[in-house]
Amino acid sequence: MSDRAVAEGARNGLFQQASLEFMRYFEDPTFMFSVPLELGGTLFQRKVWAALRRIPPGTTCSYGEMARRLGSSPRAVGNACRRNPCPVIVPCHRVVSANGLGGYAGATGGPLLARKRWLLAHEGVIVDG
DNA sequence: CAATTGTTTCGTC
DNA sequence: GACGAAACAATTG
Numbered sequence: 001m002s003d004r005a006v007a008e009g010a011r012n013g014l015f016q017q018a019s020l021e022f023m024r025y026f027e028d029p030t031f032m033f034s035v036p037l038e039l040g041g042t043l044f045q046r047k048v049w050a051a052l053r054r055i056p057p058g059t060t061c062s063y064g065e066m067a068r069r070l071g072s073s074p075r076a077v078g079n080a081c082r083r084n085p086c087p088v089i090v091p092c093h094r095v096v097s098a099n100g101l102g103g104y105a106g107a108t109g110g111p112l113l114a115r116k117r118w119l120l121a122h123e124g125v126i127v128d129g
Numbered sequence: 130c131a132a133t134t135g136t137t138t139c140g141t142c
Numbered sequence: 143g144a145c146g147a148a149a150c151a152a153t154t155g
Contacts, residue, residue, distance in 0.1 A: 042136080042137080044135085044136065044137090045136090045137090062152090062153090063151075063152050064152070064153055067134085067135085067152085067153085072134085072136080073133085073134035073135040073136085073152080073153085074134075074135090074152040074153055075133090075134055075135060075136075075149095075150060075151095075152055075153085076135035076136045076137085076150090076152095077135085077136095077151090077152080078152060079136050079137060079149090079150055079151080080136075080137090082137095082151055083137080092151085095151080096151095097151075097152060098152070098153065098154095099152095101151090102151050102152080103150095103151025104151070105151090106151075107151080108151060113151095116151095130155100131155085132153105132154085132155080133152105133153085133154080133155095134153085134154100135150105136149105136150090137148105137149085137150085138147100138148085138149075138150100139146105139147085140145105140147085141144105141145085141146085141147100142143105142144085142145085142146105
């Protein structure tokens, strides 16, 4: 986020909206975020993130499906997901690998993966692993 | 198990 | 800046 955006966000009460939506999401997994985000990044990354935001809660998508939807390759999709600037709001946790769980926030194991599983479980998704 | 894929990143010129 | 090589949260043969 640019400094200017931060100042503007504060002025417009976007922080308040964001935290409100966070609380709503934690109470109700079917809630979908509507806060306007400042997604920089390359064109491809924004395409991937936009696609992520269209995944309904409680549903998962494989990297392969995303790749086909975007006319790209699974590896590239994973790359873009990894650079997701806003985890949770942009639900990169709804993207799983074909034979496992995939990764989260740059990690393929450890506590971050646990967080991903927690989020999915919160939405009623059971993952094998 | 190896080959392959698209995209980003890093090192060099 | 431009260019080539390596790396990556995977999938397919």
